[in-house]
Amino acid sequence: MRVQLVPPGTGELTYEIRNIVNVAEKLQKCGVTINWENIGDPIVKGEQIPAWMKQIVSDAVMDNDSWGYCHTRGVLKTREFICETTNRRAGAQITPDDIIFFNGLGDAIAKVYGCLKPEARVLMPSPSYTTHTLGEVGHAGTDSLHFRLNPEDGWKPDMVEMRSQIENNPSICAIMIINPDNPTGMVYSKELLQQIVALADEFGLFVISDEVYNNIVYNGETTVPISDVIGSVPAIALKGISKEFPWPGSRCGWIEVYNGQNDDQFRKYINLILTSKMNEVCSTTLPQVVIPAIMQHPQYQDYLKERIALYEKSSNITYNFLKKVPELLVNRTNGAFYMAVAFKEGVLNNSQSLLIPDNDVRSLVESLVNQPGVSPDKRFVYYTLAATGICTVPLSSFATSQQGFRVTLLERNPAETERIYSTLADTIRQYLKSSV
Numbered sequence: 001m002r003v004q005l006v007p008p009g010t011g012e013l014t015y016e017i018r019n020i021v022n023v024a025e026k027l028q029k030c031g032v033t034i035n036w037e038n039i040g041d042p043i044v045k046g047e048q049i050p051a052w053m054k055q056i057v058s059d060a061v062m063d064n065d066s067w068g069y070c071h072t073r074g075v076l077k078t079r080e081f082i083c084e085t086t087n088r089r090a091g092a093q094i095t096p097d098d099i100i101f102f103n104g105l106g107d108a109i110a111k112v113y114g115c116l117k118p119e120a121r122v123l124m125p126s127p128s129y130t131t132h133t134l135g136e137v138g139h140a141g142t143d144s145l146h147f148r149l150n151p152e153d154g155w156k157p158d159m160v161e162m163r164s165q166i167e168n169n170p171s172i173c174a175i176m177i178i179n180p181d182n183p184t185g186m187v188y189s190k191e192l193l194q195q196i197v198a199l200a201d202e203f204g205l206f207v208i209s210d211e212v213y214n215n216i217v218y219n220g221e222t223t224v225p226i227s228d229v230i231g232s233v234p235a236i237a238l239k240g241i242s243k244e245f246p247w248p249g250s251r252c253g254w255i256e257v258y259n260g261q262n263d264d265q266f267r268k269y270i271n272l273i274l275t276s277k278m279n280e281v282c283s284t285t286l287p288q289v290v291i292p293a294i295m296q297h298p299q300y301q302d303y304l305k306e307r308i309a310l311y312e313k314s315s316n317i318t319y320n321f322l323k324k325v326p327e328l329l330v331n332r333t334n335g336a337f338y339m340a341v342a343f344k345e346g347v348l349n350n351s352q353s354l355l356i357p358d359n360d361v362r363s364l365v366e367s368l369v370n371q372p373g374v375s376p377d378k379r380f381v382y383y384t385l386a387a388t389g390i391c392t393v394p395l396s397s398f399a400t401s402q403q404g405f406r407v408t409l410l411e412r413n414p415a416e417t418e419r420i421y422s423t424l425a426d427t428i429r430q431y432l433k434s435s436v
């Protein structure tokens with residue numbers, strides 16, 4: 001090409017959560033049974049949607065209005081309902097005009113970063129959910145700026161590094177957090193959130209808080225939405241129904257804008273996000289229409305509680321098996337449905353492997369892991385997948401150099417969860433011992 005088409009550093013970005021699926025599918029063809037512990041889709045893991053919820057959706061389908069375009073910002077009645085829910089907490093107060101619906105948070109994330117000028121950078125957690133990192137790096141055309149979530153401190157953010165990054169990079173315009181966090185399952189305390197808001201205030205930044213897992217917390221935790229502590233600092237919260245209903249296939253999520261009028265630059269930026277949505281007319285109407293009826297249904301809270309209890313159980317089973325492996329840094333998760341497990345420094349190397357009896361499977365894995373530049377945790381994940389069928393994701397694919405893996409906590413049968421994680425713990429021990 002006469003002209004370079006992609007920004008430097010972005011051409012090789014991959015989305016490992018999906019890439020690993022291609023490999024697992026090839027292994028399936030070779031006869032390996034796969035446990036899908038890689039992707040955060042409760043439906044794939046057999047979640048049964050209750051009949052009452054399906055009834056609400058099918059009633060909405062029979063109404064012609066759900067077939068039309070809606071307002072660019074989203075269905076007004078639904079925005080009013082969401083607005084009341086947020087305002088009732090007595091933190092940041094919003095109007096329906098401070099809410100914009102998107103076709104899933106994936107769409108919202110793309111626009112939130114895409115509408116910033118390339119020089120305006122968002123400080124990201126590391127590790128981080130890939131869609132955020134890819135969105136930010138894609139818009140800036142250069143490496144991400146991040147603060148570390150520390151596996152030796154329950155994956156809490158390194159606040160010293162956060163401050164120093166902000167001080168040293170005048171291009172940083174915002175701090176992004178995911179609360180509860182993907183991939184670590186860490187839940188931010190109110191104090192941490194207050195410190196983050198104070199930093200944003202001190203340096204004239206805004207805050208982006210991805211709260212898609214906000215109502216999925218356990219082990220006695222509660223989540224504090226950023227709206228509770230934001231004061232007068234401009235902020236965007238991202239919320240959705242993919243994980244909570246759960247309806248990931250609805251492609252429906254929204255942003256709530258706090259203090260949208262407090263800064264002229266921020267007001268123009270939000271207006272640009274709205275204009276880019278206007279270009280598409282609106283987001284899908286049907287899932288928006290059913291949100292108030294589903295969330296207010298008498299069985300909704302019990303259904304959510306039941307699912308959360310399952311994630312709590314699954315999390316604690318996973319924690320109890322993996323914490324017995326001394327070479328791992330394992331933290332209890334308190335929210336969302338993921339656990340990030342780190343290997344201690346120096347325990348992985350590129351001569352470790354596992355016995356794979358099937359010749360086709362072995363040669364497939366060896367051809368993949370022996371390519372130049374494959375990270376040690378990716379090698380571990382591929383060997384484990386081929387030897388046991390347990391499909392995890394390398395932690396290094398979540399914008400971190402920290403070696404490890406991420407699993408989901410969505411398995412519905414506790415006996416199967418026990419089998420998976422006792423197998424995984426044994427496999428890790430074997431793998432680490434296999435160094436030549």
Ligand SMILES: Cc1ncc(COP(=O)(O)O)c(C=O)c1O
Nearest residue numbers: 040104105106129182240242253
């Ligand atoms: C932290 C986080 N934000 C956003 C999303 C995307 O959600 P959606 O299905 O609404 O695009 C995910 C999906 O896994 C996620 O983990």
